Ligand code: ADP
């Protein structure tokens with residue numbers, strides 16, 4: 096009978112008392128299993144090296160012979176500096192210890208000594224962190240890689256090393272293989288028992304690398320297995336609505352659009368309609384760069400659902416966007432008698448009551464709103480489809496809210512955040528992903544320039560030129576009003592300056608502190624070209640669609656993130672006219688310069704995301720934690736990308752095999768799924 100290490104509390108392990116057990120608990124370690132899976136995040140290398148190959152400032156382990164008597168200097172009662180000459184063939188170097196005066200007597204001439212510490216080439220000196228006397232016995236680190244764990248509080252590195260070593264020796268044999276044999280064979284993975292042992296105490300770098308590879312694969316595979324199992328489960332349920340889509344009517348609607356759909360749009364719409372017809376609840380992500388035409392895809396899907404007798408909801412992150420979508424949907428749907436309602440925070444109590452009543456009675460076919468839409472007590476008559484626009488702007492998981500309300504509508508999630516494929520397949524492993532790969536025909540690439548502040552005169556002349564040609568401009572400022580803390584442009588001042596500078600043009604001002612009514616008014620005037628120059632904060636960052644605007648000017652551009660700049664730039668270039676983006680900035684460091692360069696070099700959101708990740712790392716890119724991206728113990732989403740893709744394919748294939756759910760050899764995996772609660776809710780909930 097195998098021993099279940101998950102059942103073995105650390106308290107029961109020899110050498111771990113109740114006090115230490117508590118300390119371990121603070122690190123999230125409860126069982127022997129947790130201890131074994133508490134993997135090191137790096138290693139200290141105690142292999143003896145030749146000083147000739149060591150760079151200045153590097154940490155190194157060397158072996159030598161003590162030469163001459165040690166010299167001790169005391170500073171006060173506790174501080175001291177101990178030096179000793181050591182011959183590390185062919186050099187004579189100085190070893191320095193700080194505050195370790197008590198070892199002086201051990202430093203006897205002629206004794207062999209191994210020193211580990213920082214090498215200072217110019218002074219031929221090592222600042223010793225650790226030392227050993229190889230001839231005097233005792234446990235030796237020399238020639239090994241020592242694991243470095245993340246420790247905190249009373250748990251020390253050395254204690255944890257010792258404890259994990261001991262647990263490995265005592266219980267390591269009970270670590271069971273959980274991956275299917277065929278996968279272990281296919282990738283020549285280290286068996287689990289060995290990998291868990293090796294990753295804590297590798298003989299050399301190569302062995303450590305193989306152990307890591309095995310553990311990374313397992314981690315990513317298990318994650319994907321969870322997502323794929325969830326997806327399969329979702330698809331096997333018929334708690335969704337099988338909409339009877341009227342293809343004829345949909346075709347007619349598409350023909351009535353003011354433009355011809357791109358091939359990409361057609362494909363994506365076909366994928367969505369196919370899902371809508373199925374009895375399971377659709378769970379699809381629509382990715383497409385800014386301006387690729389996601390709204391109309393949503394409109395077609397909503398149309399199909401309404402024609403099939405259900406209601407649709409379109410959720411957006413801002414009121415400005417809600418208003419805009421409502422207007423454009425109304426325009427498209429007017430000839431079909433489809434009722435579009437609005438539900439946002441700015442409605443009066445009374446308006447809201449009315450809106451809710453007509454949603455509940457089914458008089459409203461499509462309701463557009465901020466996320467209050469599904470969070471509030473809005474009762475639908477027959478909710479068939481929920482579309483979330485600019486999904487990355489929502490912190491919470493919409494699906495979980497819907498499910499908690501007992502609703503199983505089809506869900507279409509749209510995002511323009513250029514998510515590199517790497518991260519998309521991870522975060523949305525259980526979603527079907529549709530991608531708009533092209534922009535509508537006739538779009539001219541936006542020309543982007545980065546210019547210093549002292550070229551403002553020229554920028555203003557350019558604004559005038561575009562206005563004279565009948566076009567419009569956005570001018571974005573980082574702040575609403577003057578700040579004594581930040582020396583950056585603010586919208587109120589810039590608005591005043593531009594109003595003065597362009598007496599013959601209508602210059603508008605938009606920011607988050609205006610009332611919703613004022614915002615709406617300004618946006619409507621800009622839409623109708625009654626305002627030519629709109630000075631604004633980032634409230635227009637996402638979704639805003641005014642195709643006649645051809646110029647985006649961003650003040651203090653270094654204050655914005657790359658994806659934000661890309662979104663802002665996406666407000667122009669939405670029509671047939673050549674568009675421009677001018678980034679005003681005086682970059683003070685290399686990173687800022689690099690980022691501006693990326694913007695001027697490419698219009699491709701995916702490329703920008705990739706470069707952004709390179710410059711900043713993924714955490715930052717997504718606004719750290721709220722990204723909704725899973726965190727892994729060992730795997731790294733960027734560098735382990737290839738393993739991730741393989742793991743995904745393998746997991747999907749396995750889950751689709753009929754004997755996966757019954758065969759005994761998959762029991763450890765099914766057990767894993769059971770324990771990760773795949774069957775009771777979404778793994779991200
Ligand atoms: P996004 O994907 O950024 O949400 P939108 O849906 O707002 O993009 O579309 C951007 C602009 O392109 C809108 O003005 C829209 O009317 C227009 N558009 C969408 N599809 C097409 C098309 N196939 N041909 C021409 N223009 C289109």
Ligand code: MG
Pocket residue numbers: 389390484638
């Ligand atoms: Mg949009």
